Amino acid sequence: MKAASLLFVALLCLPAAAQTPSPARVNGQRINDHRIALSNFGANPRGGVSRVAYSEADLKGRAYAMALMQEAGLDVHIDAAGNIVGTRAGSDASLKPLLIGSHIDSVPMGGNYDGDVGSLSAIEVTQTLKEKRVTLRHPLEVIIFQNEEGGTIGSQALGEGLDEKRLNLVSQSGKTIREGTRVVGGNPDQLASAQRKPGSIAGYFELHIEQGGSLEREKINIGVVEGIVGILHSDVTIEGFANHAGTTPMDQRRDALLSAARFIEKVNQIVTGVPGRQVGTVGWIKAEPGAYNVIPGKVVLGLELRDLDEKKIHRPFHPDPDCG
Numbered sequence: 001m002k003a004a005s006l007l008f009v010a011l012l013c014l015p016a017a018a019q020t021p022s023p024a025r026v027n028g029q030r031i032n033d034h035r036i037a038l039s040n041f042g043a044n045p046r047g048g049v050s051r052v053a054y055s056e057a058d059l060k061g062r063a064y065a066m067a068l069m070q071e072a073g074l075d076v077h078i079d080a081a082g083n084i085v086g087t088r089a090g091s092d093a094s095l096k097p098l099l100i101g102s103h104i105d106s107v108p109m110g111g112n113y114d115g116d117v118g119s120l121s122a123i124e125v126t127q128t129l130k131e132k133r134v135t136l137r138h139p140l141e142v143i144i145f146q147n148e149e150g151g152t153i154g155s156q157a158l159g160e161g162l163d164e165k166r167l168n169l170v171s172q173s174g175k176t177i178r179e180g181t182r183v184v185g186g187n188p189d190q191l192a193s194a195q196r197k198p199g200s201i202a203g204y205f206e207l208h209i210e211q212g213g214s215l216e217r218e219k220i221n222i223g224v225v226e227g228i229v230g231i232l233h234s235d236v237t238i239e240g241f242a243n244h245a246g247t248t249p250m251d252q253r254r255d256a257l258l259s260a261a262r263f264i265e266k267v268n269q270i271v272t273g274v275p276g277r278q279v280g281t282v283g284w285i286k287a288e289p290g291a292y293n294v295i296p297g298k299v300v301l302g303l304e305l306r307d308l309d310e311k312k313i314h315r316p317f318h319p320d321p322d323c324g
């Protein structure tokens with residue numbers, strides 16, 4: 001993954017390098033040193049990291065990243081959504097900015113590459129440009145999104161924005177998104193100022209570790225994504241009838257959990273029933289009232305579907321062959 005990262009960052013420097021006698025190359029060792037230093041914030045005994053957004057470790061990690069950004073000559077600020085943004089002027093101020101970056105928060109018991117590689121490589125690009133005294137034509141922004149692992153909060157704030165429902169969600173840290181955004185220096189009352197209009201950015205580039213393991217299985221160092229998958233989350237409620245589990249005969253039950261089990265099986269059948277890389281998961285389930293001796297009267301479960309093709313995401317709701 002390290003070698004792969006270097007390759008991509010070097011490629012990013014090429015347009016600038018074309019103006020200089022020697023191509024600008026990033027310092028791979030320095031990226032790795034920074035990655036190891038960052039891994040100390042929230043390090044867990046298993047060798048990974050628990051740096052969930054808005055935690056003490058997250059705040060320390062962000063402070064560390066901001067110091068590196070300042071060292072790289074970036075003009076650093078925190079936008080209203082709590083994202084860290086470091087800007088570097090280009091030679092033509094009329095051009096739209098290029099964005100590079102990722103995130104440094106982690107899932108509980110996460111790894112030390114997810115997000116960190118993209119964030120620190122982006123900083124390294126600017127550090128290298130500073131050292132080589134290269135000015136790009138476009139303004140360049142390094143962006144570190146806040147709370148990416150808790151529902152892509154920071155990046156959503158840039159695009160479609162965050163609604164009240166999202167702001168009120170409780171994150172892994174125990175704080176709501178609204179509270180957490182304040183803790184990291186954002187202002188949830190001014191979120192509109194963090195949004196970027198469609199067409200206002202020249203391009204966005206992110207290095208990211210591949211989490212599916214396909215490249216590793218194929219022994220390929222690096223891949224380029226074909227697109228960004230759509231994600232559909234649905235809360236599915238199945239209504240049955242709660243009744244005594246000891247006395248209600250089997251043929252007179254309306255067992256919501258039994259229906260849920262069939263639903264989960266069906267999701268899997270439909271998702272795997274057509275070629276492609278679409279994935280579908282039921283990731284959580286809640287049965288009510290939840291007792292040994294009561295037939296479940298109600299089940300709520302969380303369904304997630306992902307694919308590059310929107311039609312396929314909706315397929316489980318329209319399992320008609322004509323529907324794609």
Ligand SMILES: [Zn+2]
Nearest residue numbers: 103114115208
């Ligand atoms: Zn990530």
